[in-house]
Amino acid sequence: MGHITLKNVSKAFGETVVIPGLDLEINEGEFVVFVGPSGCGKSTLLRLIAGLEDISGGAINIAGQDMTNVGPAKRGLSMVFQSYALYPHMSVRKNIAFPLKMAGESQEVIDKKIADASRVLNLTDYLDRKPGQLSGGQRQRVAIGRAIVRSPQAFLFDEPLSNLDAALRVNMRLEISELHQQLKTTMIYVTHDQVEAMTMADKIVVLHAGRVEQVGSPLELYHKPQNRFVAGFIGSPAMNFFEGDLAKEYDCHAIGVRPEHLRLSTDEGKWEGTVGIAEHLGSDTFVHIDVPGQHSVLVRVPGDIAVKYGDKVFMTPDADTMHRFDGKGLHL
Amino acid sequence: MATTQTKTAARFMMSPAILLLLGWMIIPLSMTIWFSFQRYNLLMPGTEEWAGWLNYRYFLTDPAFFSAMANTLLLVGGVLFVTVVGGVLFGLLLDQAIYGQGIVRILVIAPFFVMPTVSALVWKNMFMNPVNGLFAWIAKLFGFAPFDFLAHAPLFSVTMIVAWSWLPFATLILLTALQSLDSEQKEAAEMDGAGPVSVFIYITLPHLARAITVVVLIETIFLLSVFAEILVTTNGGPGYDSTNLTYLVYSQALLTFDVGGASAGGIIAVILANIVAVFLVRIVGKNLES
Numbered sequence: 241m242g243h244i245t246l247k248n249v250s251k252a253f254g255e256t257v258v259i260p261g262l263d264l265e266i267n268e269g270e271f272v273v274f275v276g277p278s279g280c281g282k283s284t285l286l287r288l289i290a291g292l293e294d295i296s297g298g299a300i301n302i303a304g305q306d307m308t309n310v311g312p313a314k315r316g317l318s319m320v321f322q323s324y325a326l327y328p329h330m331s332v333r334k335n336i337a338f339p340l341k342m343a344g345e346s347q348e349v350i351d352k353k354i355a356d357a358s359r360v361l362n363l364t365d366y367l368d369r370k371p372g373q374l375s376g377g378q379r380q381r382v383a384i385g386r387a388i389v390r391s392p393q394a395f396l397f398d399e400p401l402s403n404l405d406a407a408l409r410v411n412m413r414l415e416i417s418e419l420h421q422q423l424k425t426t427m428i429y430v431t432h433d434q435v436e437a438m439t440m441a442d443k444i445v446v447l448h449a450g451r452v453e454q455v456g457s458p459l460e461l462y463h464k465p466q467n468r469f470v471a472g473f474i475g476s477p478a479m480n481f482f483e484g485d486l487a488k489e490y491d492c493h494a495i496g497v498r499p500e501h502l503r504l505s506t507d508e509g510k511w512e513g514t515v516g517i518a519e520h521l522g523s524d525t526f527v528h529i530d531v532p533g534q535h536s537v538l539v540r541v542p543g544d545i546a547v548k549y550g551d552k553v554f555m556t557p558d559a560d561t562m563h564r565f566d567g568k569g570l571h572l
Numbered sequence: 573m574a575t576t577q578t579k580t581a582a583r584f585m586m587s588p589a590i591l592l593l594l595g596w597m598i599i600p601l602s603m604t605i606w607f608s609f610q611r612y613n614l615l616m617p618g619t620e621e622w623a624g625w626l627n628y629r630y631f632l633t634d635p636a637f638f639s640a641m642a643n644t645l646l647l648v649g650g651v652l653f654v655t656v657v658g659g660v661l662f663g664l665l666l667d668q669a670i671y672g673q674g675i676v677r678i679l680v681i682a683p684f685f686v687m688p689t690v691s692a693l694v695w696k697n698m699f700m701n702p703v704n705g706l707f708a709w710i711a712k713l714f715g716f717a718p719f720d721f722l723a724h725a726p727l728f729s730v731t732m733i734v735a736w737s738w739l740p741f742a743t744l745i746l747l748t749a750l751q752s753l754d755s756e757q758k759e760a761a762e763m764d765g766a767g768p769v770s771v772f773i774y775i776t777l778p779h780l781a782r783a784i785t786v787v788v789l790i791e792t793i794f795l796l797s798v799f800a801e802i803l804v805t806t807n808g809g810p811g812y813d814s815t816n817l818t819y820l821v822y823s824q825a826l827l828t829f830d831v832g833g834a835s836a837g838g839i840i841a842v843i844l845a846n847i848v849a850v851f852l853v854r855i856v857g858k859n860l861e862s
């Protein structure tokens with residue numbers, strides 16, 4: 241139940257190979273997030289699992305059954321699309337009822353399931369409205385409602401929050417996590433927002449150019465990135481990389497230090513630089529520092545710090561939290 | 573935002589066009605109304621006099637009027653049915669990625685550019701002719717007696733000819749509507765367990781509702797005044813079997829030279845067309861709103 245296995249799955253659109261061959265194991269009840277930069281093949285992978293695209297090679301196994309050549313309707317999965325894909329001419333009630341109607345459920349069952357779903361999702365007052373008369377967040381909930389009434393093996397979400405404003409996104413993030421706790425159904429969630437990935441996931445799959453860079457829990461990825469790509473992608477603000485002489489000293493091609501793991505001081509430290517822009521967020525200050533021969537370095541300082549543009553400052557990396565990478569970008 | 577000033581300016585700018593259009597419409601209309609109350613026959617010049625409602629009474633009690641009205645409705649309804657159903661089917665077909673798509677699309681659109689008289693002549697002589705026509709040839713191939721379409725099913729034949737030339741229009745409008753259907757909606761329906769037929773009924777057709785209304789509205793306006801196809805093929809006959817209102821007015825005016833009677837018929841046709849238009853605009857308005 242709800243266990244999904246991908247074996248050497250590949251996908252090419254004509255000549256362009258989007259996914260060169262990928263293995264993945266998704267356990268029952270897990271909240272798995274696919275994260276990666278734009279165009280890396282997250283949506284494609286999700287659509288392969290959903291059955292909306294034919295795979296070019298490999299096998300997909302859902303709940304112990306080979307589903308490689310089974311149509312999307314028969315895979316027992318529900319999907320929430322980025323555009324919500326609500327049916328505009330149907331009321332909210334009919335939208336949610338649609339999958340049940342297609343499955344030939346009796347009116348009684350349909351009414352009951354709609355009542356349940358709309359209670360869980362706070363949609364009871366909107367059941368007779370058309371999707372065009374709802375706000376973005378409400379539409380999102382209708383799309384989720386339509387997905388949950390089928391009691392699927394797993395939910396697939398493709399960037400469901402990217403059309404919402406920042407505050408609502410935080411809210412919906414919580415609601416979806418809450419829903420996962422209640423339903424305990426497997427969820428696969430695609431996003432390019434690594435904050436969403438970190439906060440929601442049981443397991444994050446970092447994708448890059450159709451390849452899996454690393455699979456692990458959020459903290460695993462944060463503390464033990466296997467390569468430079470994952471190190472730079474996970475964590476916000478992004479990790480600083482130092483190359484050249486500074487790295488040679490540590491016997492590697494590049495070292496990576498997260499902004500929160502650099503100590504900043506005005507009188508002494510390992511590396512010297514001049515202050516560029518300082519962003520004061522209240523709780524933290526992000527200080528951009530120019531170090532000769534390096535990219536601009538970002539340091540995160542808790543609270544406030546009295547530095548101004550052009551000041552000379554010193555930084556010291558924390559040896560325990562420093563990451564070393566070889567020439568190929570692999571973690572040492 | 574439309575301020576009072578821009579509104580006034582807009583009205584001022586538009587007024588010449590509106591006045592021109594108004595005159596364009598009002599002058600012929602009032603002349604027709606004037607003539608419709610006159611006894612005015614071209615065969616008897618100099619006998620023009622005020623006739624009151626006589627022309628109207630004469631036109632409305634003419635048995636030909638009722639068959640013409642029925643024929644008009646049958647013709648419009650029949651063509652609408654064929655073009656909408658055919659247009660949806662062709663639209664669905666052309667929406668697929670098929671080999672030689674560009675050429676096929678041009679071929680489908682081509683009939684729209686054939687003049688009504690030409691297409692009617694082609695149909696009359698090359699397809700429906702009981703001796704030399706293609707249909708007769710096919711019938712003979714299978715051992716049936718050829719069917720004389722224009723003599724035995726005149727209205728049906730005219731309907732087919734007109735439908736043929738309007739099918740491209742419907743197809744074109746419905747095809748663009750189909751192309752604007754969000755593919756994620758179809759995919760969502762597919763994942764919800766809807767087969768191709770259900771997707772068509774529950775997703776595609778409702779999406780097409782507006783486009784279909786537009787097709788119906790525009791076609792009706794033109795189909796109420798179908799004339800050339802009838803003149804070229806059946807001359808309204810046999811009897812009045814394929815005479816519609818437009819053709820009846822024509823035969824009044826130009827075959828019996830009764831200008832007064834024809835004008836009365838014309839005014840009645842205008843009134844009927846307006847009744848249809850009011851109904852249509854109501855339905856369309858409702859459909860286009862949401």
Ligand SMILES: Nc1ncnc2c1ncn2[C@@H]1O[C@H](COP(=O)(O)OP(=O)(O)OP(=O)(O)O)[C@@H](O)[C@H]1O
Binds near residue numbers: 276281285
């Ligand atoms: N139908 C298609 N034909 C050809 N190439 C495609 C097709 N669909 C996607 N691609 C290509 O596949 C790659 C991956 O696309 P995909 O939509 O999976 O990216 P993504 O990771 O979801 O990106 P985003 O975060 O921007 O949504 C892209 O380079 C895209 O150009």
Ligand SMILES: [Mg+2]
Binds near residue numbers: 283
């Ligand atoms: Mg995507």
